Amino acid sequence: xxxxxxxxxxxxxxxxxxxxxxxxxxxxxxxxxxxxxxxxxxxxxxxxxxxxxxxxxxxxxxxxxxxxxxxxxxxxxxxxxxxxxxxxxxxxxxxxxxxxxxxxxxxxxxxxxxxxxxxxxxxxxxxxxxxxxxxxxxxxxxxxxxxxxxxxxxxxxxxxxxxxxxxxxxxxxxxxxxxxxxxxxxxxxxxxxxxxxxxxxxxxxxxxxxxxxxxxxxxxxxxxxxxxxxxxxxxxxxxxxxxxxxxxxxxxxxxxxxxxxxxxxxxxxxxxxxxxxxxx
Numbered sequence: 001x002x003x004x005x006x007x008x009x010x011x012x013x014x015x016x017x018x019x020x021x022x023x024x025x026x027x028x029x030x031x032x033x034x035x036x037x038x039x040x041x042x043x044x045x046x047x048x049x050x051x052x053x054x055x056x057x058x059x060x061x062x063x064x065x066x067x068x069x070x071x072x073x074x075x076x077x078x079x080x081x082x083x084x085x086x087x088x089x090x091x092x093x094x095x096x097x098x099x100x101x102x103x104x105x106x107x108x109x110x111x112x113x114x115x116x117x118x119x120x121x122x123x124x125x126x127x128x129x130x131x132x133x134x135x136x137x138x139x140x141x142x143x144x145x146x147x148x149x150x151x152x153x154x155x156x157x158x159x160x161x162x163x164x165x166x167x168x169x170x171x172x173x174x175x176x177x178x179x180x181x182x183x184x185x186x187x188x189x190x191x192x193x194x195x196x197x198x199x200x201x202x203x204x205x206x207x208x209x210x211x212x213x214x215x216x217x218x219x220x221x222x223x224x225x226x227x228x229x230x231x232x233x234x235x236x237x238x239x240x241x242x243x244x245x246x247x248x249x250x251x252x253x254x255x256x257x258x259x260x261x262x263x264x265x266x267x268x269x270x271x272x273x274x275x276x277x278x279x280x
C-alpha cells in the first residue's frame with residue numbers, strides 16, 4: 001500500500017507584526033504603483049518551481065506536470081492580483097510548463113515511444129543543476145564570515161612599572177639560606193677520599209665571573225655547588241664574605257623571608273674581577 005505524500009503548509013506571503021499572513025485582507029485597497037514588494041523567498045522561476053515540488057515531497061525525476069503547472073499559474077495570478085512586479089522569466093516558465101503539459105497529453109505512436117525523449121527531461125536537468133548551485137550557495141553562506149560572525153580584536157598590553165624596594169638583608173636570613181645549602185650538600189656526601197685544593201681567592205673570581213655572565217644579578221643559592229660537599233660550600237661562603245668585606249658585591253632581598261640575591265657593587269662585575277686579580 002502506497003502512502004500518499006503529506007503536503008506541507010503553504011508559505012505565508014507576508015509577516016505583519018510577527019504574525020504570518022497567508023491571504024490578503026478582503027477590504028484592503030492598495031492604489032496602483034503605491035507599494036513595491038520584494039519576494040525574498042523566490043529569486044527566480046526555477047526557485048519557485050523547486051519550492052512547489054518540495055512542498056509536496058515529490059520526486060524531482062517524476063514531476064506531475066499537470067499539478068505543478070496549475071500551482072505555478074496560481075502563484076502568477078496571485079502576484080498579478082497583488083500588483084507585484086512580475087518578471088518575464090516567470091511567464092516564460094509558465095509557457096514552458098504549458099508546452100510540456102500539452103506534449104504529454106498528445107497521443108504518440110507506439111513505435112515512437114522508445115525513441116522520443118521525455119518532454120520533462122530538459123526541465124528536470126535544469127532543476128537538478130539549480131538545486132545543486134542553490135545548496136552550494138547556502139553551504140557557503142553558512143560558513144563563518146569576518147565582520148558578520150567574527151570581528152578582529154587588537155589589544156595592546158599597557159606597560160606596568162613596579163618599583164622594587166630593597167630590604168636590608170638580615171644576618172639570620174643569610175645563615176638560614178646557608179643552612180639550606182648545607183643540607184643539600186649533605187646529600188652529595190660520599191666516602192671516596194680525594195685531595196682537592198680549594199682556594200678562597202679562586203672562588204672569589206669564580207663568583208664574580210658568574211655575576212658577569214648573569215648580568216650582575218644572581219640568586220645566593222646559585223653560587224654554591226652542593227656536589228663539592230661541605231668543604232666546597234664553606235669555601236664559596238667565605239669567598240662571598242670576603243667580597244662583601246671588600247665592597248665588591250652587595251646583597252639584596254625584596255622582602256622578609258624572600259630569596260636573597262647577590263649583585264655586583266656598582267653594577268660592574270668586570271671591574272670587581274679586575275680588582276680581585278690585582279689584589280691576588
